[in-house]
Structures are given as structure tokens and as C-alpha cells.
Amino acid sequence: MLILAVDTCCGPFSIAIKRDKHLLVHIVETQENKQAELLVSTIEEALSKAGISYIDLELVAVTNGPGSFTGIRAGLASIYAISSVLNIPCIGVTTTEVLVHQLIKTILEDKFYITVAAGRGRYYCQLFNRSLSALSETKLLEGEEISRLNEAIYGDYRQKTIIDTAVVADIGSAKFKNRDIRLPIALYK
Structure with missing residues (x-):
């Protein structure tokens, strides 16, 4: 195809x-x-x-x-x-589906957030597990809210992907x- x-x-x-x-x-x-x-x-x-x-x-x-x-x-x-x-x-x-597939080889945790920059200090976040299943809907959070999440964070919050x-x-x-x-x-x- x-x-x-x-x-x-x-x-x-x-x-x-x-x-x-x-x-x-x-x-x-x-x-x-x-x-x-x-x-x-x-x-x-x-x-x-x-x-x-x-x-x-x-x-x-x-x-x-x-x-x-x-x-x-x-x-x-x-x-x-x-x-x-x-x-x-x-x-x-x-974009969160793609990022989780791109980053999965470097992820060690069983549950983790994938983040995408939304501008003005905000980020889209979605929780996934190791089998690449989404555990939440995509949420829009402020940067300080992300720093308080309990799970590991990957994607744009750490560096531009x-x-x-x-x-x-x-x-x-x-x-x-x-x-x-x-x-x-x-x-x-």
C-alpha cells in the first residue's frame, strides 16, 4: 500500500x-x-x-x-x-499517539504522560501505559500543573520533539x- x-x-x-x-x-x-x-x-x-x-x-x-x-x-x-x-x-x-510510539524504547515506567507544547506555557498531556493504550483523554494543562503530575513525563515538556x-x-x-x-x-x- x-x-x-x-x-x-x-x-x-x-x-x-x-x-x-x-x-x-x-x-x-x-x-x-x-x-x-x-x-x-x-x-x-x-x-x-x-x-x-x-x-x-x-x-x-x-x-x-x-x-x-x-x-x-x-x-x-x-x-x-x-x-x-x-x-x-x-x-x-x-500527535500523542505518534510520540508514544517514537519514545517507547526510552520509557521505563509502566504509566507515563506524553506532552505536546500548546504555547503560552501550556501543554497537551495524555496518560499512556507500556502497551501503548491511552489511559486518559488529552488534557490542556499549565506548566506548573504538569510539574505536579505523579507519573513520568515525556515529550515537549522536557524538550522539543x-x-x-x-x-x-x-x-x-x-x-x-x-x-x-x-x-x-x-x-x-
Whole structure:
């Protein structure tokens, strides 16, 4: 299956194209807050580097937050359009889901929080366990509230983390195989 995965939620944005388990292209755009301006041209660059066109795509996966309000809107609008025009499934993946998959190799605790910066000293937080099951809904907390949490904390609260769109593609593919196909809804407060 040929998958286009996009993340625009956390400042810098990234794009990956995977064919089954093989990563064909991975582009990280480090200019923050340029998602709306550069996303479509960067997708087209990725397609060109992979030697494919839009019509070859079979699935699109996109992070739907939590994260930057403008970034989420830019990513979802572009991916909805691609999905709609090509008549292919669109899978939403939360930034916390991706971060827990990226960080799990370094996590020792049985329960832990994944955090994503929300700006103005606030963070989105979600509690997970070692089997990668979400134990809570995503919450928006002030920095001082996070420091009082009883569980370990990983993600943006400690250092800025870039979302790996290859992981977005893998999670999107797994959701597709499990028939968990719902139009992504933006997650921001």
C-alpha cells in the first residue's frame, strides 16, 4: 500500500511516503509556522522524489492534533482535499499517539504522560501505559500543573520533539487494516 503521511501540528512539519514497510521519502521542513505556505509544494517535491504522482496514492494519514491551531488546519485541509479528489481513505493520528510510539524504547515506567507544547506555557498531556493504550483523554494543562503530575513525563515538556511521519504512516496503515477509518477531527482547544 502506498501511503502519504503528513504532520503539521508542532511547528516544523514533515512528510513521509511509504510503500508497505519501505520508506521512500522523508522530508522535514524546519521553518516553523510555514505549514500553510509550503505544505503543498513540499508534498509535490516528496512525490517527485519518490517517482510517483498523486493518483498512485492509496491512503493518506495526517496528524490531527493536539498542536498548533494553524498547523492543524493547514494539514487537515490539504489532506482532506487530496483524499476527496483521489477518493482514497484519510486516517487521523494524534500527535500523542505518534510520540508514544517514537519514545517507547526510552520509557521505563509502566504509566507515563506524553506532552505536546500548546504555547503560552501550556501543554497537551495524555496518560499512556507500556502497551501503548491511552489511559486518559488529552488534557490542556499549565506548566506548573504538569510539574505536579505523579507519573513520568515525556515529550515537549522536557524538550522539543519532531513528529516522525514514517511512524504516522505506520499507525495510519494499522488503523486502515483494523478498519478504523474515520475522517480526522481537529484536536485543539
